[in-house]
Amino acid sequence: MAKHTADSLGGAVLIRGTGLLGTSIGLGLSKAGAQVYLSDPSPSAQAVAVDIGAGAPLGEATTDPAVVVIAAPPDVCAAEIADALQRYPNAVVLDIASIKVALLEDLQKRVAAGELTAEQLSRYIGCHPMAGRERSGPVAARGELFTSMPWVICRRADVQEAAVNAALEIAHTLGASVSYMDTADHDASVALISHLPQIAASLVASRLQDTRPESLALAGNGLRDVTRIAASDPSLWVQILSGNAPRIVEILYGVREDLNRLINTMENPTGPGARLDIAQLMSEGNTGHARIPGKHGAPPQAFTKVTVIVDDTPGQIAALLADIGRIGINVEDLRMEHSAGHQVGMVEVAVVPGVRDTLIESLTEIGWKVVQ
Amino acid sequence: MAKHTADSLGGAVLIRGTGLLGTSIGLGLSKAGAQVYLSDPSPSAQAVAVDIGAGAPLGEATTDPAVVVIAAPPDVCAAEIADALQRYPNAVVLDIASIKVALLEDLQKRVAAGELTAEQLSRYIGCHPMAGRERSGPVAARGELFTSMPWVICRRADVQEAAVNAALEIAHTLGASVSYMDTADHDASVALISHLPQIAASLVASRLQDTRPESLALAGNGLRDVTRIAASDPSLWVQILSGNAPRIVEILYGVREDLNRLINTMENPTGPGARLDIAQLMSEGNTGHARIPGKHGAPPQAFTKVTVIVDDTPGQIAALLADIGRIGINVEDLRMEHSAGHQVGMVEVAVVPGVRDTLIESLTEIGWKVVQ
CATH class of the missing domain: 3.40.50.720 (NAD(P)-binding Rossmann-like Domain)
Incomplete structure (x- = not known):
């Protein structure tokens, strides 16, 4: 640069x-x-x-x-x-x-x-x-x-x-x-890529207000990822959402239509065409998700993931990444698996697909427990 | 164990x-x-x-x-x-x-x-x-x-x-x-903590199907987190969603009510009480999000975050974590910031609040660029 x-x-x-x-x-x-x-x-x-x-x-x-x-x-x-x-x-x-x-x-x-x-x-x-x-x-x-x-x-x-x-x-x-x-394109873009996810996160998180702790204890990364931004500052977001309301509301009409279709289907899940309806929503989600660009503008989903088990003690992840560095492989992304109450964890490492097998072999040789 | x-x-x-x-x-x-x-x-x-x-x-x-x-x-x-x-x-x-x-x-x-x-x-x-x-x-x-x-x-x-x-x-x-x-409690729990997030992710991702690439290029971690599980297998999820439809649909009624309220408000964002309505949804999201337990069953949001700038080359994150390990601090969670087209990245490290200042001081001394 x-x-x-x-x-x-x-x-x-x-x-x-x-x-x-x-x-x-x-x-x-x-x-x-x-x-x-x-x-x-x-x-x-x-x-x-x-x-x-x-x-x-x-x-x-x-x-x-x-x-x-x-x-x-x-x-x-x-x-x-x-x-x-x-x-x-x-x-x-x-x-x-x-x-x-x-x-x-x-x-x-x-x-x-x-x-x-x-x-x-x-x-x-x-x-x-x-x-x-x-x-x-x-x-x-x-x-x-x-x-x-x-x-x-x-x-x-x-x-x-x-x-x-x-x-x-x-x-x-x-x-x-x-x-x-263009000014209008900008606001329409952020309505979709920033304001809609914020609203979805808040709508999902809002449902958790009265949930029993035993249920919440089962929460995995899916719930955590979807609701992470629901922790955002309400006073700032009120200004953003009301300021961009015309663009956002157009998108919410589409969401409401999909949601109504899904609710109608799920009220009678054994009815004719019900499964096809659900499959269609899921596969539309697949299609939309696949269009989000990857890191460095790389094609979406260009990276493959390898999961390694680590003890949850200081230096463990560092030792793992140091070993990966010595193998000469760049870590494109890294996620830690969360689950409540545990002292052993999993680290998911994203790498370019070409080096996946080398990485798994080399890590296993050094003594790491590789899950994938 | x-x-x-x-x-x-x-x-x-x-x-x-x-x-x-x-x-x-x-x-x-x-x-x-x-x-x-x-x-x-x-x-x-x-x-x-x-x-x-x-x-x-x-x-x-x-x-x-x-x-x-x-x-x-x-x-x-x-x-x-x-x-x-x-x-x-x-x-x-x-x-x-x-x-x-x-x-x-x-x-x-x-x-x-x-x-x-x-x-x-x-x-x-x-x-x-x-x-x-x-x-x-x-x-x-x-x-x-x-x-x-x-x-x-x-x-x-x-x-x-x-x-x-x-x-x-x-x-x-x-x-x-x-x-x-209990069997019924189990299905009601997963409807909320697993099936609802899946549906929300698919609904949001579905909206991206026709978005222009220039808009998608602005996508940040918010959109990526909310839609990550939208990549899931439709055929498996059709079985899960239709099999648990009675529990899920009850939750979706609540989501639809909130969504309708929000749409009504945003159709007339300068109307009386409009801002209060939006603030209420946001703050209900805050409340729900705060109830998700942290790692190790720790109280939610028990960790504080420190962001460090790294070059996107092999071994950089390892070197950072090795330094953190030498300082004697345990990394509770780690996220990499994504943004398309860049060779410099940010790593967000979660630690217990008591060690935050030590961590920032020590890392800065060694020469790391700490953003927070």
């Missing part, structure tokens, strides 16, 4: 909003040599971000910023963008909210109402860095947060090329992987 | 069905010293199981088995159990199918019809070893498949104590972790 510095930003960067993402951007840009200023409505959040080296407080700025990054919650993003476009007449303004259509519509309304000019709006470019984590706030921020993660730039016909270039420069400086997408 | 041998089974074990699970049981019991016989309607499946050491072909049996394990597909299980109970008047007969109510009802109907006697049925004990894998067939079988995995024994008032003991002995010999459950 080419190393980027912040030389070509053409001036200072102001980051408005010093939560997890804003502070992480500040840290990354500061490390790359950019002059970064920070502001946040919460003085303590701003102070923490300054203290950990994400930038200087805005009060110290002697000139106007060349780029303003709006890292505010979705709900206040449009007002923040409009304010920055007016306040800094020469700056590129970009935001990093995870939904874009409603935001742009809000800004376009402000143009129609004469509150913003078309020139001002042409300096705004929407971005969506697809990075995040379970913790929030500036304390959790790290400059490497965006390394290798997708960063969508939402190009528009009315946006200045300088704005696109500034967004590209910032994304590259942070080590992110840029793709371009 | 106490080591078990097969001494106390009181005779030979016949395994009917040499797929993945039957053959794995044969391998495990044979290794523990039991006399195992195998039979399968497919001569080639039986031959493979014999060849890899899971047992001898049934034709060589000189005496009746003490235990018969029915490892047949759900659809033919009841007939197989009934046949074994009649054919071997002194044997305990157990099955390992993942649903139990329909099976028992079928057997009870045979008693009512005079086809089986109550004495015969009292020698039947239902088991559900919760182990499996993505590959199937005897070639994928391993004797260690059940190590530390849950093994449910479905006790009934009318079952002989000898049958329960034989099931317990087999489960212990295979290293599984036994729990007892």
Whole structure:
């Protein structure tokens, strides 16, 4: 990956909003040599971000910023963008909210109402860095947060090329992987690949509220995987889901249709065609799943899995992976099997299919118990 | 874990069905010293199981088995159990199918019809070893498949104590972790913790069938986790879902109610109470998710996560884990971050909260880039 510095930003960067993402951007840009200023409505959040080296407080700025990054919650993003476009007449303004259509519509309304000019709006470019984590706030921020993660730039016909270039420069400086997408396509895409899984996880997890502990004790990786993101922050997701509601609801109609068909079938599971109906849903799931790209953009399911039994003591997995490294094989993915109450575990290692037999043979020779 | 041998089974074990699970049981019991016989309607499946050491072909049996394990597909299980109970008047007969109510009802109907006697049925004990894998067939079988995995024994008032003991002995010999459950409770439990997640994964994955590749390229771990089990075998799942339909459909009614509420809300996302409705679904998901037990039966979410950046080259993760092992900290779980097209990755390591700061400090000192 080419190393980027912040030389070509053409001036200072102001980051408005010093939560997890804003502070992480500040840290990354500061490390790359950019002059970064920070502001946040919460003085303590701003102070923490300054203290950990994400930038200087805005009060110290002697000139106007060349780029303003709006890292505010979705709900206040449009007002923040409009304010920055007016306040800094020469700056590129970009935001990093995870939904874009409603935001742009809000800004376009402000143009129609004469509150913003078309020139001002042409300096705004929407971005969506697809990075995040379970913790929030500036304390959790790290400059490497965006390394290798997708960063969508939402190009528009009315946006200045300088704005696109500034967004590209910032994304590259942070080590992110840029793709371009139309605003509407972006929101439709995230409705499907991000918002729908979130809703499904919450719907399934919600059913567990009154389950007896004995039943939950049987939970395996299937339930854990499907519900993992159900632990997400409700207040953020309320803003995302309501902000992207028109795109999401279209997808939910399709889910409801499938669910109704399945319920009708399962109310009479021995009726004519019932099994075919169930098989069809399952096989449609197979088809959809197979389309998700693999790691490194490799074809889906390009890796084969080998399961090894390990004691659950410090260093065991390390020893296993060290042995695999010595054999000269790259681990493409790794999962630990969970089951409650056990001191012996299984580790599932994904490798390219060509090395599978070598791996199994070599590990077995060294004394590892290989399940597959 | 106490080591078990097969001494106390009181005779030979016949395994009917040499797929993945039957053959794995044969391998495990044979290794523990039991006399195992195998039979399968497919001569080639039986031959493979014999060849890899899971047992001898049934034709060589000189005496009746003490235990018969029915490892047949759900659809033919009841007939197989009934046949074994009649054919071997002194044997305990157990099955390992993942649903139990329909099976028992079928057997009870045979008693009512005079086809089986109550004495015969009292020698039947239902088991559900919760182990499996993505590959199937005897070639994928391993004797260690059940190590530390849950093994449910479905006790009934009318079952002989000898049958329960034989099931317990087999489960212990295979290293599984036994729990007892009423037949109806078992099926209601798996409907919720296994069948519902499978349906949700298939419903979400099904929506991806016509998605453009550019959208799928943005897929993150959320989508991957939620849809992972959507790759499961349709023909097996048709049998499971239709066999447990009455329990599953009750749960799906609740899901449909939540989904309808959400759709109504999202059709008018700025209406009164809309945000509260969405927040409520999200927070119910939080509550349900928090009830899933952690590894080793630890309280849910008992682990804290530390993310480290690694190059995607052989040995990197091993080196990281070796360093963590040297620091003396046990890795409770490990996940690799996926994103398409990148050669640098993130590894998320779960540890007990008390060691988090030590881990971050020590790793940073050694030169690892710690994100959290």
